[in-house]
Amino acid sequence: MTRDIRNIRTAILSVALSAVAVGLLFNNQTPVIDEQAILRELAPGASFTQKGGTPPHYLSEGLVAFNTHDISPSVRGYAGPIKTLVVMDRQGRITGLRIIDHRETKNYVHYMETPEYLSRFIGRSVNDPLEIGSDIDGISRATISVQALARSVRESSVKAASDLLGVRVLRAEAGRASEHAWIIYTAYFSAAFFCYFMTRHNPRFLYTRDVSLVLGLIIPGIYLSTPFSMLQLFNMVLFGPSNSYLWLALVISTAISVLLAGRFYCGWICPFGALSELLGRLPVRKWNISSGSDGDWRRLKYPALGISIAAALAGRRPESGNYETYVTLFSLSGSYLSWGLVGLTLIANVRVRRFWCRYLCPVAALTGLLSRSDNRYVSNSQCPMDNRPGPHISECIRCNRCFVRTERTGEQNG
Amino acid sequence: MGDEKKFRALLVSAALLIACIFSYNIFGEYLRADIFEYIKRRAYYENVLKNKGLDLREGMHWRKKQ
Numbered sequence A: 001m002t003r004d005i006r007n008i009r010t011a012i013l014s015v016a017l018s019a020v021a022v023g024l025l026f027n028n029q030t031p032v033i034d035e036q037a038i039l040r041e042l043a044p045g046a047s048f049t050q051k052g053g054t055p056p057h058y059l060s061e062g063l064v065a066f067n068t069h070d071i072s073p074s075v076r077g078y079a080g081p082i083k084t085l086v087v088m089d090r091q092g093r094i095t096g097l098r099i100i101d102h103r104e105t106k107n108y109v110h111y112m113e114t115p116e117y118l119s120r121f122i123g124r125s126v127n128d129p130l131e132i133g134s135d136i137d138g139i140s141r142a143t144i145s146v147q148a149l150a151r152s153v154r155e156s157s158v159k160a161a162s163d164l165l166g167v168r169v170l171r172a173e174a175g176r177a178s179e180h181a182w183i184i185y186t187a188y189f190s191a192a193f194f195c196y197f198m199t200r201h202n203p204r205f206l207y208t209r210d211v212s213l214v215l216g217l218i219i220p221g222i223y224l225s226t227p228f229s230m231l232q233l234f235n236m237v238l239f240g241p242s243n244s245y246l247w248l249a250l251v252i253s254t255a256i257s258v259l260l261a262g263r264f265y266c267g268w269i270c271p272f273g274a275l276s277e278l279l280g281r282l283p284v285r286k287w288n289i290s291s292g293s294d295g296d297w298r299r300l301k302y303p304a305l306g307i308s309i310a311a312a313l314a315g316r317r318p319e320s321g322n323y324e325t326y327v328t329l330f331s332l333s334g335s336y337l338s339w340g341l342v343g344l345t346l347i348a349n350v351r352v353r354r355f356w357c358r359y360l361c362p363v364a365a366l367t368g369l370l371s372r373s374d375n376r377y378v379s380n381s382q383c384p385m386d387n388r389p390g391p392h393i394s395e396c397i398r399c400n401r402c403f404v405r406t407e408r409t410g411e412q413n414g
Numbered sequence B: 001m002g003d004e005k006k007f008r009a010l011l012v013s014a015a016l017l018i019a020c021i022f023s024y025n026i027f028g029e030y031l032r033a034d035i036f037e038y039i040k041r042r043a044y045y046e047n048v049l050k051n052k053g054l055d056l057r058e059g060m061h062w063r064k065k066q
């Protein structure tokens, strides 16, 4: 098995590198956007000059227009800048805006792009907070993206108003108050990680994992709607890291946990894993699956991961590689096919414990491949993954029920 | 059907669904665009060309010429 895993690791790495190369060679064009045409729609009747000046802008009688990305290029959402064309009157009041380009995940941002949502910015002045949760409504399933949108509009409007229109901006530094999501997530993650280590020392604390599973369902699942997913990695490889604190918290905490505790994320944090495990605890007879067939089918998640990586990176489009059920479920958005997969895998958990995590999940495959071996995980009859005795570490989600504390007593948890 | 068979059927269905999701992700946009184009052509045929007694193929030729 160890040798197999090593080969799979090499194969996945080769797929990723080749896909990046193919993407760079064949799919690397940036779309050309006719900003003047969009301005004609945003301010009918106005005739704008060519773009020019510092910061770059368009002028018309009584109006100034600019692309937020030209003024605040460092503000990034989930997958890069959210380029927005803003039209402002001479008093520094927004009269029109449209998102003209972004690479955010459609599942999360489809509402953010609608005129209905963007109308919340219309009529706001540069002296307004322009802050999510204050004068602009958030979108619960697109926290990172809407915060980036608001921040880029706020920062570029203030700069344009003061530099181009000479408007005195009275508002002090804003936009920090609403960015508390990352603090909640980091606090939850750290507490769960602490409990993970406690349970290794003392099985009395095993109940804390159940608490963590329920909180995982509530915090990254329902409240933040941002479980860790391959999309975050694809976005990072293709377009660089986001500067959202929540994004950084998600990616950094997961990376650290993989290094220190393998698939800890799967066993303690993942909201879909939590839901699957809770469904698996229903008192329904489980199917009797032979060890050979179970072992063979568990490898299915690796080709699925490989295809997902190839599709996302070669096409330079993260969504092409997305089949992740937690993205569909917690963003409440996806095709009928994706919803079909969510339904099927959730129902399957009733008969086969952690069905999705064992056979299909790309995050499970990736974190499993990166787990460091630890032979103190021996498995037992209570294993939530139905692992056979002496499992490979890539299949262990670190529930710690079978952890053997060899250094002191040689006894087993659970 | 034994547990093993049901389990295999479940996994094969999930794998097929995933294959369809990948195809939809990659080709969905093109397919959707083609379908909309076809509906537009069809609507033009039904509303304009059919009334002139032309079939879809002749109509297209006639339209291009026009």
Ligand code: SF4
Pocket: A377, A378, A379, A380, A382, A383, A384, A385, A386, A387, A391, A395, A396, A397, A398, A399, A400, A401, A402, A403
């Ligand atoms: S092998 Fe042990 S620690 Fe790992 S998931 Fe199974 S019971 Fe939990």
